[in-house]
Amino acid sequence: xxxxxxxxHLPTTFPAFVRRMQRIPSIIRLINMxxxxxxxxxxxxxxxxxxxxxxxxxxxxxxxxxYYAGAPPESHQDFNMHGLADQIVAAFVxxxxxxxxxxxxxxxxxxxxxxxxxxxxGSASFTIRxxxxxxxxxxxxxxxxxxxxxxxxxxxxxxxVGLLLLYRLPDKVLLLVALLLIIDVPAALTRVLGDxxxxxxxxxxxxxxxxxxxxxxxxxxxxxxxxxxxxxxxxEFPIKMYFQIESGRLYITLGLFLLGYYAGKKRIxxxxxxxKPLFKRVIRVSLWTLGIAVMTALLVFGVAALIHVELxxxxxxxxxxxxxxxxxxxxxxxYVSAVTLAFLKPGxxxxxxxxxxxxxxxxxxxxxxxxxxxxxxxxxxxxxxGTMGAAWSVLIGMAFFxxxxxxxxxxxxxxxxxxxxxxxxxxxxxxxxPLSKPKKTIEV
Numbered sequence: 001x002x003x004x005x006x007x008x009h010l011p012t013t014f015p016a017f018v019r020r021m022q023r024i025p026s027i028i029r030l031i032n033m034x035x036x037x038x039x040x041x042x043x044x045x046x047x048x049x050x051x052x053x054x055x056x057x058x059x060x061x062x063x064x065x066x067y068y069a070g071a072p073p074e075s076h077q078d079f080n081m082h083g084l085a086d087q088i089v090a091a092f093v094x095x096x097x098x099x100x101x102x103x104x105x106x107x108x109x110x111x112x113x114x115x116x117x118x119x120x121x122g123s124a125s126f127t128i129r130x131x132x133x134x135x136x137x138x139x140x141x142x143x144x145x146x147x148x149x150x151x152x153x154x155x156x157x158x159x160x161v162g163l164l165l166l167y168r169l170p171d172k173v174l175l176l177v178a179l180l181l182i183i184d185v186p187a188a189l190t191r192v193l194g195d196x197x198x199x200x201x202x203x204x205x206x207x208x209x210x211x212x213x214x215x216x217x218x219x220x221x222x223x224x225x226x227x228x229x230x231x232x233x234x235x236e237f238p239i240k241m242y243f244q245i246e247s248g249r250l251y252i253t254l255g256l257f258l259l260g261y262y263a264g265k266k267r268i269x270x271x272x273x274x275x276k277p278l279f280k281r282v283i284r285v286s287l288w289t290l291g292i293a294v295m296t297a298l299l300v301f302g303v304a305a306l307i308h309v310e311l312x313x314x315x316x317x318x319x320x321x322x323x324x325x326x327x328x329x330x331x332x333x334x335y336v337s338a339v340t341l342a343f344l345k346p347g348x349x350x351x352x353x354x355x356x357x358x359x360x361x362x363x364x365x366x367x368x369x370x371x372x373x374x375x376x377x378x379x380x381x382x383x384x385x386g387t388m389g390a391a392w393s394v395l396i397g398m399a400f401f402x403x404x405x406x407x408x409x410x411x412x413x414x415x416x417x418x419x420x421x422x423x424x425x426x427x428x429x430x431x432x433x434p435l436s437k438p439k440k441t442i443e444v
Contacts, residue, residue, distance in 0.1 A: 051108050051362045052355030057101025059369045063397030064093045064390045067373035069150030073215040079386035086389035103332040106253045110260025134160040136427045148370045149236045163257045181255025184325040187248025192318040224379030279337040286334040293327045357408035361418025
């Protein structure tokens, strides 16, 4: 049986599905702003909207990659490319989505750290409790990693310790360190020095793994065997961490944590109305930065290609990597500023509020996306890995995300937290936390 048959009816049923969805009461009408604010005055609505928006981009990337998260074997190099539509979607996701939305998600992690710190007295008890939260998050992340090797929660937990060590830096130093890490200066220097002194072979060798191992991992996912799948992902953890270091993703993520903390400390998202000029300035700077990065890349690499000159590694790896990281950071800043300014416009506000429930229970939303991806693509489920193209994959992901927006709102109508958030909170305080919202009483 070819698993693609499970989706063969989608082209004919999708329009009918859309019509039925239109008859469902709008998600936006379900959201009562007064109720949201009274339910938890300590939350910043815009932050949850941005988190929900980031999760939209994250699922788009993961679905385009079909939750594979790694180099495929040579026999399946273009496993998600079956036509022109797939190439267009993959190019769109690759240029405008990959590497950008995880940056927003990471930035918000640092901002959330500040919000937690601001509610405490900043004493040793907070540090101990936050460390315990990180340990629990690492446990959740490792369980997730055993099922999907692209997990970021375990990495967040490890880097959270770095955030604890650095957040007390003076504001100017904190901002400078954050920006240097975000544009991946440590990795760029490592690449340049490695090429100059002949020590840069590690990253290339890591990226070109044994072909038999690549094929074995593909076969395991397609087979649907549960225990070998767990074992294979467990063995992949050191490789993933090595990639994080050599690619610079580890530095970038820590820098985003620090920048998010800095933004929280400056109360930027608590009173964005007064900071409209700042967000407009960020948009202008981001656009100029994008233009400079693209023009530099075209002049250096485009001209070298035209005249058939092979650039030395310290330029191709050092400058190329730096320009790519700057490009991602500028696009991410552009997205955050654009969403914030749109949020401040009354006409756009209700539409953006649709992201609020998914962002408020972001951990649950993120993990449920993986559950869906495993069910759709792995052999343990519908086994669609390599069978459908990127276009259909992303379309299914967008439909699932829309369903998440709706289900998240229904859940939050009754409960205080998402289920995983509730578990994390209960384990943090070592006692069950109240989950259901108190029932409203009518005074007579």
